[in-house]
Amino acid sequence: MTVRTLIKVPKTARRGEVIEISTIIGHPMESGFRPGADGQRLARNIIQRFSCHYNEELVFSAELSAAIAANPLVAFHTVATASGTLRFTWEGDQGFRHSESVAISVA
16 A cells, blocks of 8 residues: 655754644545445544654654544644654554654754
């Protein structure tokens, strides 16, 4: 399965500055309630968890449910503390797991 993400993080920030982070992931979401061509319900396939680690420290996480939109947008704020890496992880049904990292420079 090909996964597409769009991650918006400032490349630079001042130490102590509150920064906005937003992510979108393209994922073949399925609620588990819709019938397939054979009349049987299609298996649920949603993203259940999202997390963001900043230099290996968890700064944001969310538990998602069947009501989540396809290609979910997750936006949040954190404080720029040091230069390093933001690692984003999405986990879901059917063993789905995808991670991406983005660097940030803090002065």
